[in-house]
Amino acid sequence: MSVDLKTVKRVAGLARIKVSDAQAETMTGELNAILGFIEQLDEVNTDNVEPLTSVVEQTMKKRSDGVQDGGYADKVVANAPESEDNFFMVPKVVE
Amino acid sequence: MTKLIDLTIAEARDKLAAREFSASELTEAYIGAIESANESLNAYVTVTGDIAREQAKASDAKIAAGEARPLEGIPLGIKDLYATKGVHTQACSHILDGFKPEYESTVTQNLFDDGAVMLGKLNMDEFAMGSSNETSFYGNVVNPWRRNGSETALVPGGSSGGSASAVAAKICAAATASDTGGSIRQPAALTGTVGIKPTYGRCSRWGMVAFASSLDQAGPIGRTVRDNAILLKSMASVDAKDTTSVDLPVPDYESFVGKSIKGMKIGIPKEYRMDGMPEEIEKLWQQGIDWLKAAGAEIVEISLPHTKYALPAYYIVAPAEASSNLARYDGVRYGLRVPGNDIVEMYENTRAEGFGDEVKRRVMIGTYVLSAGYYDAYYLKAQKVRTLIKRDFDLVWESGVDAILTPTTPDAAFAPGEITDPVTMYMNDVFTVTANMAGIPGMSIPAGLNKDGLPLGLQLLGKPFDEGTLFQVGEVIEQAAGRFDANDWWTK
Structure with a gap:
């Protein structure tokens, strides 16, 4: 599987990381190299294998x-970068 | 005359007890050494001289009262990933700018309760993501080792690069470190130091900045196998604040050091003989086998068929967990905040500026593999492969093998900027990552120098909670190989 520029921008949005078009372009290549490396796992037969949830x-x-x-x-x-009366202060979220 | 900073923990402990010098004198010696070395090595991101002097003074009082604790007056460096109350704790990330925790990590508290002295916080790859200490917001750490006849700076490995460099340069007696995929063992190998990643659950993770929670484990880097044994005894504990910490007694690890390994069965996994492995690594491995055989161990060839898949599976599991753990850095509760027009833009700006490239890459991979429609194909698949990796080891232990011997890394230290491709960089952890995936303990011991005069390490892998055997076998390698000191060019 590989990702295109549109997917990279969508994932950056999900991860709440602002990326410029140029950065997204670079990331697309890098992420595809990593995903290509990960793809080896397809060779492994994992039928009837339980996922590991704890090593101990x-x-x-x-x-x-x-x-x-x-x-x-x-x-x-x-x-906190900003606080008042022991509350965290954030930009207005409710109009 | 031996300088105070040349002493191992075991030696310093005995001489402190014999009142040959005071804890304050020992601490001052290290502070002086840091002052003359840190500009060259960049191992410390902050030096806590005042705290160290106060702790050393308290240690001297304890020694005078005949109440010395196991690490009384021993000066340590602490990886920046451990929360230390009121002191710089940023996992060397820009996004944690100015963060000074109101609490102490369990591991550092255990060390202080046993009398240890904190010299400062040590540089590391940002959020422990890296194998060369080139991703730190605080700049590269320099390896005390250089190639013969060369002045080119080399990386100390990572992510515990500051810890390894500081130990190798003798600007701390030993250091805390942490290991998610090899971050203790790989830098130890590249700097001629000893490091152990204990079994998952042996040390509490409370107060350690989280990277990948099912893989992260605390451990020491020190100069000798014995010093590692002394430190792990203090670091390990069950802790109500970490439900994955295990309620098992902590053995006296030092008592294993020097015990005979006669009759022990040591496994040599054929899958670790990788294509393109430098001949020197092959030779070193064979040398290790010969040493253990000469000490009376039985050598058996074993098979760990899923070895090759550990690293790709790791690059699903670790980024997935990291993307979740690092969601907390949002500019609200601590660290950096970069303003935006609304709260979402504030999050996005903060994380864009606060995270470095490698951290962003891993958060992105993690977010992608966990996103709707891909979970089964990636994360679930990786967790199933993880079961197979663990089963490989379980079968080996069931066949009567006591420990496994492998090289620690595929090669010696390299120069910064030499490896720019992320996947090639990840290959540094190819021999170490299996232990994290299976949760078992692993230790790196310096075993020789390559043709350029750079240290190489051998790795021992053990059964869960059988760190004692690793200290026992590790000591045999250390005795046979001798110890390796870098030429101290940085003091000149």
Whole structure:
């Protein structure tokens, strides 16, 4: 499978990365080289093979569904590019 | 007289206990060494001299009180991927500009609880994506090793290039590193240092900047097998904050160092004999086989038929997980924000400016293989191949093999800019990536020099949670091969 310029731009949109036309052009070639490399997997017969979900066999650990940590909103927002009253500030999203 | 920075961790520990020098003196020696070397090597992105001096002082008090802990006063470098409270933590990405976490990673906390001293944060490929440390926002790291008679700078490997370079240049006693596809073992091989990627789940991933969560694992890079054993003992733990960390006792790894390997069965996988492999690598591998045979091990040829597919499967699984993990960098909660007309444009501008080319490539591949209609063809297929890769290893262990010996890398260190094609660069991890895909431990030990005088490594792969055997066999290789020191041109 290979990607065309239109697909690359669509994927960049999904990935929320702004790309110029020239960048998308370069990326198309690079991504196709990687996808070409990945294509070898078609040689492998995976009929009746279960996908691997965990390399270590252990039962998923659970904990009680309660508050474990918190109470420090100021620390949570301490690294935010913009914050006010312990809220993250973003451009207006609702008119 | 031996300089303080020439001492291994084991030697420094014993001399500190004997009060031959203080922890403060040891730390000062390293800070001085960093000052004279870092301009040439660019291994550290930030030096935390004040923290180091304070920790060393506390260590001296502990030693004086007779309460020395296992790593008391040992100065370490920390890969920039580990969250360190109040200190530069950016995985060497522009998008995490200014990020100083309010918390400490479990691995670094474990090290500090055992008395370790932090000298600073080490350079790395951006988000650990790279095999040459050329993708860091903070510039290339220089390998302390050069070709005989040449002054051309070489890469230290990656992604833990800063860690490997700093250890090889003796500007830390040892370093933390991390390995998703070979990022501990490949740079260790290219710098003449020892590095181990433990079993997945052995160390907590909490507080490590996530790349590919089902593959990422913490580990040390050090000068000797014994130093690796000492460090891993402190780094490993079960942790409620990482549900994939395993609740198994952490063995005294150092006790395996020096044990006989007589009667052990060492597997030699025929699929690792690749076309076009340099003769020197073949010879080194044979040398390794001869050393282990001479130490009483039984050598058996084994087959890992799906080896060839590990790397292509990795380039589906790792980018897929990365695209999901890196979705958090949106200019809202931390790091860089580049304004836009609306919130979507703000996200897009931030990520366009904040991520480097290699990170963008991988996020794009990951987004593509996970996008509607392609999931089964790519991600599911790769996860099925991963099952087959793991099964290859399981069958080998069931046949009674104790460890596997392979070369670590297909070749020695190269010059920056020498490899520009992404897929060719990915081939650096061809021998290491299988261990990540199967979750098993792997260690690289320096085993010799090539015709240009550059170090080459041998890799040992082991059964899940059997790191002890790797230390045991690794020590035999180290004893036979000797240790390799780079000529310290950077201090002149």
